[in-house]
Amino acid sequence: MPMPNPAALDFLRTRRSRPAKTLDLPVPDRAALQPLLEAALRVPDHGKLEPWRLIVLERAALLRLGALVPEVGARHEKSAEEIAKQQSQFTDAHLAVAVIESPKPSPKIPAIEQSYSAGCVCLGLLNAALAAGWGANWLTGWASHDAGFTAAGLGLTPPERVAGFIHLGTESAAPPDRPRPDPDATVTWVSE
Incomplete structure (x- = not known):
């Protein structure tokens, strides 16, 4: 018989990102951020390739990226x-954490599975921050897909790319919840 964790399930069923523009000071310091980063890295990782890395962007680094x-x-x-x-x-x-997809050559693990793993790191960090009481949001944007921007701003080299910027801070305003997908409209049950 499974051992349920009702608090975790309730959190996952009611979680919601906080708009980045509502995130303010204070932000997690290094001691508060460390366990969130550790939680984020506990993701499906076929072949144990670790096809991702994290770059913690503090205020001065974010201003430098904005200038680019x-x-x-x-x-x-x-x-x-x-x-x-x-x-x-x-x-x-x-404060933001850049989750960098950093694929590894592998005869067994397709690149797409490595991309999915990097996406899981983004969601893992987002959920860890929310569970710890911080506001958090996962953003990208057109600049994050520009190789010149990511090379100059983050030191990325091909085939690395940005999976997401996870913005963290203290929520300054609670937005209303948005409509959620209807499971009856999106789930197909196959029994034969």
């Missing part, structure tokens, strides 16, 4: 509005 956005936006012919929105993702933040 206008040049990237101009190169991609983004509007001033699009550039300002992408830039604010970094300049308005106080």
